Amino acid sequence: MAGISLRKARTIIRKAMEHGKSEGMKPLSVVVLDDGGNVIAFERGDGASPGRFGIAHGKAYGAVMLGMSGRAQMARAEAQAYFMAAANGVFGGSVVPVPGGVILRDAKGRMLGAVGVTGDTSENDEAAAVAGIEAAGGLTAEP
């Protein structure tokens, strides 16, 4: 499978965190999931609150399982809160429908997984995810 290697996942995480630091963001936490919604790698920045794995995971997990980025999920939640609540029921409460969950695609447009970032504002989290993905090379971010 032409999936995301651990090496690539590490690069995404480091670059997303570096982006956050260079922009003066609060400590970020970053997860990379594969195209089955399973965790490849996660790091919680020093000083971040303890529950950050769950939030980062929820952003990325919803993106993979629904095939919708966090931004698209947020739009849906604002239009139809009950839909996202129902989706959360289906997926065991593991969907966090706000920006910062970013789908990863390869050069042919195939979904390879998603990145979830949390720690600062949702918009900044999303920017860090995109920065990490673009720095990794060969991948397209769908925020």
Next chain:
Amino acid sequence: MAGISLRKARTIIRKAMEHGKSEGMKPLSVVVLDDGGNVIAFERGDGASPGRFGIAHGKAYGAVMLGMSGRAQMARAEAQAYFMAAANGVFGGSVVPVPGGVILRDAKGRMLGAVGVTGDTSENDEAAAVAGIEAAGGLTAEP
């Protein structure tokens, strides 16, 4: 570990309850969690309804896991109800996003845990939590 000792947790609980009594509040229940969101101590005031552990715990647990006090969570819930609903899914339904969940910090600003108070109005619960924390000495309350 520079955490909260049981002795300090007891003091916080007693002082919060005394504050409630001196202000004529309804019977309070108070929990103290450590910086990992785990329970150190809890007391339910005589006459309080039986489910108070869950409410007190939920106020403090959300505060620790998200690094946001109950008041900040309430603001987020009012702006983006679906976000706090999603956070609750992630944390097993154990987040109660209203005032009365107060983060504890040490003199250097590090989060040591949180206090959760329930029983009266959310504002009064919060005031009791702050009173308990301040009476314990050496701690800062972030309501």
Next chain:
Amino acid sequence: MAGISLRKARTIIRKAMEHGKSEGMKPLSVVVLDDGGNVIAFERGDGASPGRFGIAHGKAYGAVMLGMSGRAQMARAEAQAYFMAAANGVFGGSVVPVPGGVILRDAKGRMLGAVGVTGDTSENDEAAAVAGIEAAGGLTAEP
């Protein structure tokens, strides 16, 4: 209601912990539940592992809900493991069927609640619970 006051619950907890210290036990954690299985008070001894609330609660909760002390539950678990597994399904996974969950009765034999102790061996946990209950006065322990 002639239930367990917070004052009495505090005494039980302190005396159980003092018993543990005087006997050289590891740090104990102690919960007191009322006759509805709801938490009145809990304390985790300094140095105890973070998950002790859940274990102490599970010992006492099973005792109240089933009307069987931890020792009786253990006997049942050894004879019919599937029964205790099924009971745990019914009660949301909150039953820990080993010694250390001790039913509290008043002078007339009515169940007022239960004490759960954890931290050392199950037998020592149970001895500390009994010591705490007996020191509180007017209560009978059913280990």
Next chain:
Amino acid sequence: MAGISLRKARTIIRKAMEHGKSEGMKPLSVVVLDDGGNVIAFERGDGASPGRFGIAHGKAYGAVMLGMSGRAQMARAEAQAYFMAAANGVFGGSVVPVPGGVILRDAKGRMLGAVGVTGDTSENDEAAAVAGIEAAGGLTAEP
């Protein structure tokens, strides 16, 4: 806080994985949890099965929450299967009681968290966890 920094967690993970490779083990997955049972970092080796986060996490989570390494939990599970089943109910099914969950202590013996390794035999997983911890410097492994 004298906890485990992300930098240290990364070192533990890399060194555990390198140990696995040098010993010819199957691809390993490694998680590092803090002393509250919350995730600091995780990596899944290329070629490992998708569910490895849950297994690695369960080994480390049980170790932190119960204050017992995976080896001690396995002994307890073999002596009293219903106890470990009950502990799993209490902790939401997140406890995997086999070797590979290793407690981390500092020079003074305080628990700082735990490492969970999965992918090869439980004994090999445990050896990789210990190798990672020892390579990180200043930490003691309790397998």
